[in-house]
Amino acid sequence: YRSKLAQVQHLPGPRYPFGPITIIALLLPTSSWNAGVMNAWVNRSTLFTKYGLDTIAIVPWLSGQPILTTRSVDVSKQVLGFKSEWDKTAELVQALAMFGENLFACYKDRWARHRRIVQPGFTTALYAQVWDESVRVYYDMIRSEGWADRSSFTIPDVPAVTSKIALYLIASCGFGLPLTWSDTVGEKVRGLSLSQCFEVSANAVIPQALLPKWVLNLPWSYFKRIKEANLALESIVRRIIEKRRQDGPNPLTEAEANEKDVFSLLLNANDAEKDSRAALTDQELLSNVFLLMLAGHETTSRGLGSTLGLLACHPKVQDKAHSEIMHVTGGVRDPNYDDYDALPYTLGCFLEGMRIIPSVTGIPRRATVDTSLKVREKDGTMSTLPIKQGTVISVDFINICFNPEYYPSPEVYDPARWLDPEVEQGVNFSYGPRICVGKKFAMCEALATLAMLLKDYKLEPILEEGESVPQWRQRNLEGNIQTGVGFGPAKFPIRVVKRV
Numbered sequence: 001y002r003s004k005l006a007q008v009q010h011l012p013g014p015r016y017p018f019g020p021i022t023i024i025a026l027l028l029p030t031s032s033w034n035a036g037v038m039n040a041w042v043n044r045s046t047l048f049t050k051y052g053l054d055t056i057a058i059v060p061w062l063s064g065q066p067i068l069t070t071r072s073v074d075v076s077k078q079v080l081g082f083k084s085e086w087d088k089t090a091e092l093v094q095a096l097a098m099f100g101e102n103l104f105a106c107y108k109d110r111w112a113r114h115r116r117i118v119q120p121g122f123t124t125a126l127y128a129q130v131w132d133e134s135v136r137v138y139y140d141m142i143r144s145e146g147w148a149d150r151s152s153f154t155i156p157d158v159p160a161v162t163s164k165i166a167l168y169l170i171a172s173c174g175f176g177l178p179l180t181w182s183d184t185v186g187e188k189v190r191g192l193s194l195s196q197c198f199e200v201s202a203n204a205v206i207p208q209a210l211l212p213k214w215v216l217n218l219p220w221s222y223f224k225r226i227k228e229a230n231l232a233l234e235s236i237v238r239r240i241i242e243k244r245r246q247d248g249p250n251p252l253t254e255a256e257a258n259e260k261d262v263f264s265l266l267l268n269a270n271d272a273e274k275d276s277r278a279a280l281t282d283q284e285l286l287s288n289v290f291l292l293m294l295a296g297h298e299t300t301s302r303g304l305g306s307t308l309g310l311l312a313c314h315p316k317v318q319d320k321a322h323s324e325i326m327h328v329t330g331g332v333r334d335p336n337y338d339d340y341d342a343l344p345y346t347l348g349c350f351l352e353g354m355r356i357i358p359s360v361t362g363i364p365r366r367a368t369v370d371t372s373l374k375v376r377e378k379d380g381t382m383s384t385l386p387i388k389q390g391t392v393i394s395v396d397f398i399n400i401c402f403n404p405e406y407y408p409s410p411e412v413y414d415p416a417r418w419l420d421p422e423v424e425q426g427v428n429f430s431y432g433p434r435i436c437v438g439k440k441f442a443m444c445e446a447l448a449t450l451a452m453l454l455k456d457y458k459l460e461p462i463l464e465e466g467e468s469v470p471q472w473r474q475r476n477l478e479g480n481i482q483t484g485v486g487f488g489p490a491k492f493p494i495r496v497v498k499r500v
């Protein structure tokens, strides 16, 4: 225990029997004697203030490794920046490497190769297409659900609806599969639909990261289901790759290329490298496609779900967003991609939703060599914290988002704070070279969906007898969290009322 304390320079912080990145700590619930998966969330108002520091150490006295954790954007940028001497941890790489190495699941030395092939898929033309598809999916949804002609209706399970929206968007703009709302997303493979595969695989990310691969062969239904979901996803993705190959070579002109989805552009970029060592193998392509499907789905849908729940608690915020949308469109047309910059308050509704309940809770990094971090002491002076090779730090998005130094009254849902150009942008989409490649994709999807919905409708909480709105919010949102690839409220309902 003493050597563990010495490894993190005796920094103050919570002490538990088990290290936070051990299977036992992650399986047991968060409590005063166990960090668990919810530690940063449950203790967000006290975790750092208790010690008067923005970078602290969680040290296990029985088993596991100590880790540093930070709610400082400055420290996060030192860790995530271009010149950093920190890299991904083995657990993080393994978490999304079910099909092998990919852009997310690789270390620094292999990363540029993947990014070079995946990045060209993310173009301005794609973002315009994401917007148009979001509008199409919105209309398709309200017609197919029978909501279009109703003056009010209930969405019984908001995260299920945002999950479907995000799935359709990634299917269409990611892979050129323009599905309709009533589709079951293609036929079932190995008894599972695409959305079921996502759900099972996404919820199994933590066990898959920490358990050895052979565990999936154990005859328990839980493991069998994960294995089936992985195999089904693999088979779906292989078929997409084969179909793309059969559909022929690269498009002839740049204009034609601009019409294409992320995956086609990714294949084109790979074809262009065909004879060089930079080209990805089919297995690596498969793994990157799986990654895009998973990373592009859970994170955005969770963020959108939290935002709709928070909006339902704040009618005045909805009215302000509605006025902005009406001002931009004149109330006579649908918002389009050219309106993106003219809807800062509506975008703020999403950014603020993601700040209150971040759909990615944080990311770990491991020091690749002995190094140091510049940290702030209790008295406000800066000092150098020596770091030993192998030390792990968690960039804690939840607590950065809840840090009153950046966001005064952090529990208040206030989209207007994002109108201030000086507002801390945070690091929710990461920072530096490994910044999220799908950031603009997610923002376009969320903004277009919100602009369409808030233009026509008001969202309301469905209160139980005697329940106040803050109590509803606690019961359905902050107190109802589920975690997998993304983090956000589990099933909750809202009422939707047509604006007159």
Ligand code: HEM
Binding pocket: 092, 103, 104, 115, 174, 291, 292, 295, 296, 297, 299, 300, 303, 359, 360, 363, 364, 427, 428, 429, 430, 433, 434, 435, 436, 437, 438, 439, 441, 442
């Ligand atoms: C609200 C939505 C999203 C959030 C909060 C989010 C967050 C993040 C974060 C924090 C990282 C860095 C992880 C790390 O370095 O350890 C990341 C990376 C990544 N994200 Fe996202 N993401 C979102 C949406 C998307 C979408 C829509 C896509 C694809 C369509 C996507 C694809 C990726 C990929 C491929 C990486 C790896 C990038 C690299 O290492 O170069 N993400 N994302």
